[in-house]
Structures are given as structure tokens and as C-alpha cells.
Amino acid sequence: MATVATPGVRxxxxxxxxxxxxxxxxxxxxAFPFLLGFVTLQVYPLLASFYYSFTQFxxxxxxxWIGADNYVQLFQDPLFWTSxxxxxxxxxxxxxxxxxxxxxxxxxLNSKVRGIAVFxxxxxxxxxxxxxxxxxxxxWLLNPVYGPVNWVFVHILHVxxxxxxxxxxxxxxxxxxxxxxxxxxxxxxxxAALQGxxxxxxxxxxxxxxxxxxxxxxxxLPLISPASFFLLITHVIDxxxxxxxxxxxxxxxxxxxxxxxxxxLYLYQNAFNFLKMGYxxxxxxxxxxxxxxxxxxxxxxxxxxxxxxG
Numbered sequence: 228m229a230t231v232a233t234p235g236v237r238x239x240x241x242x243x244x245x246x247x248x249x250x251x252x253x254x255x256x257x258a259f260p261f262l263l264g265f266v267t268l269q270v271y272p273l274l275a276s277f278y279y280s281f282t283q284f285x286x287x288x289x290x291x292w293i294g295a296d297n298y299v300q301l302f303q304d305p306l307f308w309t310s311x312x313x314x315x316x317x318x319x320x321x322x323x324x325x326x327x328x329x330x331x332x333x334x335x336l337n338s339k340v341r342g343i344a345v346f347x348x349x350x351x352x353x354x355x356x357x358x359x360x361x362x363x364x365x366x367w368l369l370n371p372v373y374g375p376v377n378w379v380f381v382h383i384l385h386v387x388x389x390x391x392x393x394x395x396x397x398x399x400x401x402x403x404x405x406x407x408x409x410x411x412x413x414x415x416x417x418x419a420a421l422q423g424x425x426x427x428x429x430x431x432x433x434x435x436x437x438x439x440x441x442x443x444x445x446x447x448l449p450l451i452s453p454a455s456f457f458l459l460i461t462h463v464i465d466x467x468x469x470x471x472x473x474x475x476x477x478x479x480x481x482x483x484x485x486x487x488x489x490x491x492l493y494l495y496q497n498a499f500n501f502l503k504m505g506y507x508x509x510x511x512x513x514x515x516x517x518x519x520x521x522x523x524x525x526x527x528x529x530x531x532x533x534x535x536x537g
Contacts, residue, residue, distance in 0.1 A: 318467060473489045493510070
């Protein structure tokens with residue numbers, strides 16, 4: 228039996244199709260400013276920097292293709308290795324110190340005492356201070372001659388204070404010490420994770436005879452491991468891109484004996500001080516690979532120590 232076309236069905240389908248096309252055009256119209264900015268300010272610079280990494284380019288003259296010479300020269304550059312060592316020191320030493328201190332602060336501020344909100348605010352408050360202002364403040368606090376910290380060492384403890392940023396041996400420890408000023412964000416994340424741990428688990432652990440240390444190892448740390456994982460990823464990425472504090476404290480240089488010559492700072496020097504844009508682009512892409520590899524390794528290791536309830 229032949230199928231008889233129902234009047235009115237075809238116009239409704241065409242109407243829906245026309246409305247769908249109209250909505251798509253309207254949506255594209257409103258999304259166009261973002262797409263334009265994304266392509267011109269992010270996609271194009273990204274592709275251009277990849278091309279420039281294979282060229283000799285000083286901004287004022289057209290780029291000259293030199294192949295992989297920039298990458299080869301990087302591995303022969305002693306300052307490249309110095310900047311890489313300084314940066315990895317901050318990742319390997321500085322990040323764990325900051326996370327441990329932030330966790331201890333969160334444990335203390337998780338207490339149910341009167342006025343605890345005031346103390347939480349005081350710990351978090353330094354994180355809203357501009358980085359340049361806080362760097363200048365700590366440059367004064369840790370001044371080896373007239374800084375308040377060394378004044379305490381000399382006049383109260385009766386010992387000579389460290390050289391801090393004025394000496395190569397103490398420059399990076401001083402950076403780590405200064406970084407403890409900004410643990411407020413990590414503290415808030417840890418505090419939120421701690422407040423999400425069910426009290427029943429602590430009760431059960433106490434009944435089983437677990438002490439405070441065992442409760443911390445067997446209950447607290449596993450249940451806040453997702454927050455620890457998140458903070459570890461973000462802090463490692465931030466440590467690999469240290470720039471502003473090192474630039475301000477070192478006056479644009481690398482500090483005593485290049486102790487504060489971090490990777491991002493050396494990249495900046497090559498790009499804007501020496502106008503070696505191709506060389507700096509190669510450094511930027513190597514930094515991207517290092518961040519990618521370390522992030523993947525942390526994600527891979529998270530299967531063994533990150534616990535997701537349910």
C-alpha cells in the first residue's frame with residue numbers, strides 16, 4: 228500500500244531546520260568576539276612561537292630558518308642548566324615544604340575554638356597582596372644588614388643572621404621561606420577537605436584503639452588525598468614558572484652567582500634583554516614539555532596514593 232504524505236509535516240520539518248540554522252548563526256555571532264580573541268591572542272602566538280623556535284629572530288629583522296640549532300644550543304648553554312637546576316630545586320624542595328606547612332596550618336585552623344574565623348582570615352590575607360609589593364616587603368624584612376629578621380638574630384638570639392638574598396647559599400631557601408607567606412590558598416583547600424572528612428571514621432578509629440598519629444595516617448591523609456593531588460599539580464606548575472618574585476628580588480638579574488636565575492627569568496632575559504626570540508621560543512616549548520611530563524607522571528602516580536571515596 229502506498230504511503231500518503233500528510234499535509235503540514237514537511238513545513239514543520241523545514242521550520243525546525245530554519246530555526247536551528249538561525250540559532251546557530253545567532254550563537255556564532257555572540258561567540259565570534261571570543262573566537263576572534265582566542266585565535267589572534269592564543270592560537271596564533273602559540274603556532275608562531277613554535278615556528279620561531281626553529282629560527283633566528285630578533286624582532287627587527289625577518290626570522291631566518293636555522294632548524295633545530297636553538298634546541299642544540301640550549302643543551303650547550305651553562306646558564307640554561309643553572310636555571311633548570313634552580314627551578315627544579317624549588318619544585319623538589321619548595322613545593323613539599325609549602326604543602327606541609329599549609330596542611331599543618333589547616334589542621335590548626337580546623338579546631339573549634341572561639342574566634343577561629345579571625346585566625347583563618349589572617350592566614351589567608353597575605354595571598355591577596357600584590358606579588359611585587361610582597362616581594363619588596365620581604366626584600367626589606369630579609370635584608371642582612373638592617374632587616375627586622377636579622378635584627379632578631381643579632382639582638383635577641385645573639386647570633387649572626389644569614390645573608391638571605393645577598394648570598395648564593397641562602398637565596399633559594401629565602402625564596403622558600405618567603406613563599407610560606409602565601410600558603411593561604413592551599414590552606415583553604417586543605418581546610419575544606421578536612422571539614423569533609425566524616426566524624427564517624429574518627430570515632431571508629433578511636434574505638435579500635437588508634438592514636439592521633441594513626442588516625443592522621445589512616446583516616447585524614449587518605450581522605451584529603453584528592454585535595455593534596457590538586458595542590459601538588461598546581462604548585463608544581465607554579466614553581467616551574469617562578470618569575471615575578473625572582474625578577475623583583477634579583478633586580479632583573481639572577482641574584483648572587485645566579486642563584487635566583489630561574490627558568491622563566493632566563494627565558495625573559497633572552498627574549499627581551501638579548502632579543503633572542505627564537506632561542507626564547509625554544510626554551511618556552513621545552514618548559515611546556517617539562518610541565519607536561521611532570522604532570523603526566525604525577526597523574527600516573529596518583530593511582531597509588533589518591534583515594535576517592537565511592
